[in-house]
Amino acid sequence: MSTDLNQLKIDRSGLTVSSRSPWPKRLIWLAAIAVTVVVIMVLGGNRPANVSTTSVVNVWPSQPITVLNATGYVAAQRKAAVASKGTGRLEWLGVREGSVVKQGEVIARLENSDVKAQVEQAQANAAVARSQLQEAEAELRNTELAFKRAKELIAQKLISTSDYDLADARYAQAKAAVAARRSAIQAAEANVRVTQVALENTSIRAPFDGVVLTKNANVGDVLSPFNTGLDSKGAVVSMADMNTLEVEADVSEASLGKVKLGQACEIQLDGLPEVRLLGEVASMVPSVDRSKATVMFKIRFVETDARVLPDMSAKVAFLERTLAADERKPRMGVNPQAIRSVDNRKEVLRVRDGKLEVIAVTVASMLGDAQIISGDLTIGDKLVLNPAPELKAGAAVTVAE
Template identity: 50%
Template sequence: MAAPDISKLKIERGATPSAPLRRPRRWKWLAIGAVVLAVAGALVARVGGGKADVDIVTVAQAWPSQNYTLLNATGYVVAQRKAALSSKATGRLEWLGVLEGSRVKKDEVVARLENRDVSATLGQAEANVKLAQANLLQGEAELADARNAWQRAQDLLQQKFIAAAAYDSALARYNKAKAAISAQRAAITAAQANARAAQVAVDQTVIRAPFDGVILTKNANVGDNITPFSSAADSKGAVVTIADMGTLEVEADVSESSLSKIRIDQPAEIQLDAFPELRLSGTVSRMVPTVDRSKATLLVKVRFNDRDPRVLPDMSAKVAFLSKAVPPEDRIPVTAVQPAAIVQREGKSVVFVVTDDKARLMPVMAGRKVGELVEVRGLKPGDKVVLKPSDKLQNGQPVAVTKK
């Protein structure tokens, strides 16, 4: 047998294998991971784990008296009896016995001017009164002596022991003594009048409280020159300003188009800007019968039914004119929220309270309407709740507050 020819067998070094190449497996795993993450994100969003954009409102403290309000107006607290105390006399302020906030009684001495000059005049007038009274006593003694002399002369004339001329002289002396008595009594009256005038001048240097009240302002200090009308340079007119706190009222401007809603003795509620939590009962006392043409408003005065020592003149105030007096049970504030914050979940009224950037479901009990709000129990004023929560919002879900 002939041997096989292997000379034609050889390996081609540059030849390309005909089998297909395998792709790397890592692209396959990346695609699978992306799908898994997408599904997981969808599941998380479905169960409420993603942040939800929400609007929030604050739980407020509301007053049921809002349900009786017909009209609101603004104004200021004004003392209806108020006085700037000064003196009719001119002088230097020597003594001041009050400060701002001091309470004084009627006729109590508030301040005193230097009064040595008018006091000296008063002393002189009182001395003139005494002198006139002494002259009257002397005149009465002379009158008694003249009367006795005239009576003796009359007896002697009847007995023809004296001449008629002597009798006439005694009678003239008696009549002159009587006339002197009348003049001396008139002199006493004049001296007493001068003394009263001097006393008035002294009294005018003493400044007294015209009524019970509180000192509002102190306009002068000891040593200042006081003049009646403060016309001189470096002088003061009023020493202090006093107000009767029992006459405090609120003066509010009401548009003339709303006057049909207001009447005398109408109940009202007064709220002070300085004390928002304070609501005081009031009554319309009077309406000034003049319309301000520039503002088309009428001045309405509301007196306080409830007195509070914190109320001071010139405080800003809001007045609510009511349809009827507020019952005692409606004068207590309640917790209220906007109706859109309350939703139904599983047959219960709930709200979502936002704490730590999460919405916490909280059951509440809704009550009556208070103005535009609804009374709720289970919340406290100041809580932040979600406004118009969606059906997908879940308890404990993180939220992002949308700025309005």
């Protein structure tokens, strides 16, 4: 029995007890976790904030009183394709695109040596006819004197009746010759005028004061008034009177009640976005474009600008009333949600090179949907929308797409 109990006894002689504590390893792991948390917090705190932005824009006082907007194009109401009345080869061209010309000014000329020769020949024929008239008038004076003597002699019965009749016939013949020579002079002078007109037709003149828009022919080209030949040209140049420029704008049928003759307008040209010109509704084309369901209105320029050119695209704002003098300049405006209040002052956050700048502003009245402000800002600056209170100057940000 005692032997069995000894067999159940645990032998601890082969076991070794470690004297090292487990706490140092745990402290190392805790320290590593703490450092990781700190690094994550630091990196997270320096991450740029993602913000939405809006732009500083020009706000025009005409926007709140605009009743209708329309688009159109600038067109000259007085324009012409200048062609030659005669047929011939272009010998001289004195203008180019953009040339300013006066009414009656010669801008081109056809070869005209043959026509000049015809003029000289017609003038010579007229001179011959005038000389022949002088000869006939001298003959008339002689026959008239002879007839008067014959008349006296026949009364005294000193000549025969046949001699008297012969003198009378010569006198009548001389008068007829003078009349014929005078008619010949008229015909010769008319022929001179015909050839002079033909010579004048070789000179191409400007029909009115204007500017050359396009050049359609060059020296050496054959010109024809009806452009019947395969290689012939019709118009030499096209030109327009810049004093008759108007904007032709299409207005929807549904909006006709908002537009009337004489209504004040403001014209903005796509090519000159910084310019706003005053205009006035001049006329309405009395027909409807079925395909677009629109009516064309012509808007006259009350103000002019030398840079306005035909076929420029334009936007027209039809206004409730004429703008006052102090309403002609734009104001600086922003989205009201870009302004925040800090310590009883207004400020905006400008984004520049990925950093925030705090700009103090003075707030004026609303103009349409924009808040009019003043401050150290320029048109086009990017401002943070709905700026959070924690956003400070110098903070790095990224702009949301």
